Amino acid sequence: MWSYQHTGFTVHQIEALSDNYIYLIDIAQADILAVVDPAEITPVARACEQLGRTPTHILNTHHHSDHTGANLELKARYGCRIIGSEADEARIPGIDEVVSEASSFNLNGVEMHILDVPGHTRGHIAFALGDALFCGDVLFGAGCGRIFEGTAEQMWHSLNKLSQLDDNTQVYCAHEYTMANLEFALHADPDNAGLAARMERTRTMRQANTPTIPGTLAEEMATNPFLRPLDKSFRQSYASRHQIRDDALSVFTHIRNAKNHW
Numbered sequence: 344m345w346s347y348q349h350t351g352f353t354v355h356q357i358e359a360l361s362d363n364y365i366y367l368i369d370i371a372q373a374d375i376l377a378v379v380d381p382a383e384i385t386p387v388a389r390a391c392e393q394l395g396r397t398p399t400h401i402l403n404t405h406h407h408s409d410h411t412g413a414n415l416e417l418k419a420r421y422g423c424r425i426i427g428s429e430a431d432e433a434r435i436p437g438i439d440e441v442v443s444e445a446s447s448f449n450l451n452g453v454e455m456h457i458l459d460v461p462g463h464t465r466g467h468i469a470f471a472l473g474d475a476l477f478c479g480d481v482l483f484g485a486g487c488g489r490i491f492e493g494t495a496e497q498m499w500h501s502l503n504k505l506s507q508l509d510d511n512t513q514v515y516c517a518h519e520y521t522m523a524n525l526e527f528a529l530h531a532d533p534d535n536a537g538l539a540a541r542m543e544r545t546r547t548m549r550q551a552n553t554p555t556i557p558g559t560l561a562e563e564m565a566t567n568p569f570l571r572p573l574d575k576s577f578r579q580s581y582a583s584r585h586q587i588r589d590d591a592l593s594v595f596t597h598i599r600n601a602k603n604h605w
């Protein structure tokens with residue numbers, strides 16, 4: 344378990360399954376311990392025991408079982424209240440409360456922002472608290488989620504929305520995919536010196552079994568090939584190399600397809 348201090352709360356990071364991360368948002372003064380995307384119960388129960396705390400809430404970014412797998416067991420054991428997307432009410436096990444970008448949402452008075460970020464699934468949401476963003480399978484370290492239920496346009500719109508958050512936002516995504524994503528990123532964005540440096544840093548971290556997550560939004564803006572279409576000169580050089588139109592959506596769609604066949 345790794346812990347990160349933010350103003351007013353701490354985030355604990357737990358490894359689960361083969362490459363998932365589960366997060367515990369610990370707001371001690373409000374007596375909140377919220378579990379984000381519990382893939383499985385054992386590592387969550389162990390972490391709670393270590394902290395001497397009981398989980399109070401479950402926050403699900405989307406319905407996939409590697410994000411909701413322990414919902415019912417955690418609810419049965421601890422009585423957690425389960426929060427998920429309004430659009431996925433029928434697909435999130437044990438859901439107690441639905442949220443969306445339009446609704447305001449707070450945990451015992453601590454305000455959280457919900458962002459609708461469809462594309463990976465149609466009901467995918469992200470949770471933002473202070474400078475921490477819990478974005479599930481939308482934005483990864485140097486990558487983005489596969490488009491299972493939405494369109495490329497929706498996914499691009501969702502990524503754009505995240506790109507508008509503060510540069511210092513800490514991105515807590517749900518998978519440790521950064522190293523593999525970087526291999527593709529170097530292929531898609533070969534002239535980016537920042538990418539090569541990130542690859543070196545990431546390799547060192549992974550060799551030491553250190554998580555590469557969280558990272559900053561600024562780093563993603565500079566090196567994530569799925570956000571790079573926001574940069575005009577990248578867009579133009581990528582489009583001319585691949586002989587496609589140089590608007591951001593065309594470039595994003597091409598990169599997403601290329602990654603699918605990588």
Ligand code: ZN
Nearest residue numbers: 405407463480
């Ligand atoms: Zn997923």
Ligand code: FE
Nearest residue numbers: 407409480517
């Ligand atoms: Fe996932």
